[in-house]
Amino acid sequence: MRTVFLYAMAFLLSSLAISQESTPLDTLHWDINARAHVFEPYKGKDAIYLLGGSMSLKNAEFLNGTIEYDIYMTGDRGFPGVYFRVDGTNAEQFYIRPHQSGNPDANQAVALFNGITPWQFYFGPKYSFPYKYPVDRWMHIKIVVQDDKAQVYLDNSEKPNLSWNLFHEGKAGGLAFTGGLNSGVHLANFSIKNGAGEIKDFNPGTREPIKGAIQQWEVSDKFEEKLLDNPTDLQKVIDARKWGKRIVLEEGVAANISREVELRGDIPGNTVFAKININSRNDATRLFEFGYSDRVVVILNGKPIYRGNNGFRSRDYRYLGTIGLFDAVYLNLKKGNNTLLLAVSENFGGWLVTGRFPNSEGLKIQ
Numbered sequence: 580m581r582t583v584f585l586y587a588m589a590f591l592l593s594s595l596a597i598s599q600e601s602t603p604l605d606t607l608h609w610d611i612n613a614r615a616h617v618f619e620p621y622k623g624k625d626a627i628y629l630l631g632g633s634m635s636l637k638n639a640e641f642l643n644g645t646i647e648y649d650i651y652m653t654g655d656r657g658f659p660g661v662y663f664r665v666d667g668t669n670a671e672q673f674y675i676r677p678h679q680s681g682n683p684d685a686n687q688a689v690a691l692f693n694g695i696t697p698w699q700f701y702f703g704p705k706y707s708f709p710y711k712y713p714v715d716r717w718m719h720i721k722i723v724v725q726d727d728k729a730q731v732y733l734d735n736s737e738k739p740n741l742s743w744n745l746f747h748e749g750k751a752g753g754l755a756f757t758g759g760l761n762s763g764v765h766l767a768n769f770s771i772k773n774g775a776g777e778i779k780d781f782n783p784g785t786r787e788p789i790k791g792a793i794q795q796w797e798v799s800d801k802f803e804e805k806l807l808d809n810p811t812d813l814q815k816v817i818d819a820r821k822w823g824k825r826i827v828l829e830e831g832v833a834a835n836i837s838r839e840v841e842l843r844g845d846i847p848g849n850t851v852f853a854k855i856n857i858n859s860r861n862d863a864t865r866l867f868e869f870g871y872s873d874r875v876v877v878i879l880n881g882k883p884i885y886r887g888n889n890g891f892r893s894r895d896y897r898y899l900g901t902i903g904l905f906d907a908v909y910l911n912l913k914k915g916n917n918t919l920l921l922a923v924s925e926n927f928g929g930w931l932v933t934g935r936f937p938n939s940e941g942l943k944i945q
Contacts, residue, residue, distance in 0.1 A: 602636065602769040610635045613758060622651055622717060626767040629758030635665075636771065642751035646722040647770040652677045654714050657759030659766075660687075663724065664745075665753035668694040668841065671745050673722055673731055674757065680712040688729070690746035693841040697929030699872050699891075699901045700833055701746075705784030708741050717767070725776035742781045788831020789904060791935040793855060793944065796834050798824045801848035804924040807876050810883050817881065817920070820852060826932075833870065833902045833933035842925055850924040852878075853932045857919055859912040860941035868904040869934035871923050878920040879910055891928055902931045912942075 602608055604618055604627050613632020620626065627634065641663055650659060652675070660674020670691040679685045688706045689698050710733060712718065721732040723739075726749050730739035754771065758764050799820035806816045826834040840851055869877075873890035876883055885908045891900040910919070923932050936942060 602771060604767070604769070608637055610637055615763070616758075621765045621767070624649065624717065624765075624767040626651070626765045628763055628765050629659075629756070630763035631758060631760055633662075633755045633757045634766075635753060635755040636769075639754040639771070640751045641724075641754050641771065641773060642749060643725050643776045644723075644771070644773040645776055646724070646754065647720065647768070647772075648756065648766055649717045649719050649768045650675070651717050651765040651767075652712060652714060652759070653762050653764075654678060654680060654712075655759065655762035657762060657764065658757065659759055659764045660757050661720075661722065662691060662755040662757070663722070663752070664747065664750060665691075665755055666747075666750060669747055670752065670755075671724075671729065671747065672696060673729075675712070677712055677714075677759070680714075681709060683707060683709050685710045685712070686731075686741075688731070688741060688743045692746075692835060692837040694843050695837040695925070695927070695930055697835055697837060697931065699899065699929035700829075700835060700931050702899075702901050703784075703786065705786050706741075706743060710740065719768075723776040723778060725778045728778050728781060730778060730781065738780055742778075742783045744783055786830050786832065789833075789933065789935060791937070791939065792828055792831060792833075793934050794828045796826050796853040796855060796932060797822055798826055798836060798839060799852040799854070801840055801842075801846065801851050803848050804850040804874070804922075807850070807883075807922055813878065813883060814881055817852070817878075822854075826853070828933070833931045836923060836925070836930035836932060840930070842930060849926070850922055851930075853921045853923055855919050855934075856945040857910075857912060857917040858943040858945070859914055859917060862914050863912045863941065865910050865912060865936055865938060865942070866907055867910050867919070867934060867936055868907045869921065870902045870904050870906065870931070871921060871933075872900055872902055872929045872931040873926050874924040875906075876922040877908055878922065880913070880917055884908060884910075890926060900928060902929065902933060904933070904935070 611634045615630040617628040656678040662670040723730045824839040877885035
């Protein structure tokens with residue numbers, strides 16, 4: 580009888596842990612890393628004011644279930660949101676752009692890849708939706724997660740505002756919530772439920788692929804961008820590289836370098852070579868259209884032929900630096916094998932590369 584009782588108690592405690600309705604706001608449950616924070620009553624709720632940082636739930640192991648909380652925003656620029664299934668420098672992510680209220684990019688579903696959030700790649704109606712945010716009351720956020728799918732509901736909507744396919748393999752991990760920038764935000768009523776997440780009306784968006792885009796690139800180890808400044812030393816830089824990692828085209832649009840290379844790790848550097856080999860049947864001049872983020876030097880058979888900048892606000896103050904075929908160069912290909920390198924340098928927003936030959940007749944690309 581005693582054994583049955585102990586099993587029953589263990590089951591009850593386990594069920595309570597899984598279905599916990601709310602998480603208290605205190606340093607016993609949260610690790611807080613922010614410029615400033617205050618636990619305080621605010622607009623009728625027990626809240627935390629979080630300024631320019633994050634708060635991580637201690638001992639969290641979230642795989643499937645629901646994440647719910649309330650947010651009170653101003654209209655100031657900021658990116659409050661949540662990271663879930665956090666595993667080191669990788670995670671799934673959803674965040675809000677209060678300063679873009681009502682615009683098509685008022686929010687963002689994306690992921691963290693080796694410390695980089697590539698919003699310059701995963702953009703558009705597949706990963707964002709227009710929404711007019713309230714600035715004078717609390718707004719409820721609910722995220723439902725199940726296996727490789729997620730949905731978000733704002734303001735207790737009956738239908739999901741956005742459905743998307745997750746970016747990483749399903750693996751339980753941590754939870755972290757982020758605040759605003761200079762103005763900060765108030766957050767309250769955190770509720771984390773582990774278990775099966777109820778996905779309904781799942782209708783993820785679509786995206787137009789780039790016809791003929793390069794399917795795969797080989798990438799080098801990373802190095803300092805300043806090594807590209809002297810063209811006479813370029814071959815030494817190339818010869819010093821280690822190779823073997825490959826990145827593949829995603830969504831028919833671009834390849835994500837940060838899936839394979841960590842930008843802000845122990846090894847210095849912010850640049851890699853992305854390489855393809857082109858075997859040409861004859862000597863030929865061919866147009867090569869390409870995209871990158873953030874900066875590039877194009878090198879054909881060891882000779883630099885192009886340098887460009889596609890970073891955030893690099894072309895005007897509204898320019899986002901999103902990936903696309905916005906640059907092009909004519910390649911003077913020799914008969915036989917040609918090596919094309921794109922030295923791609925990154926600051927933030929997405930470490931990306933893509934390209935195609937509008938006319939690939941007589942070319943074999945490896």
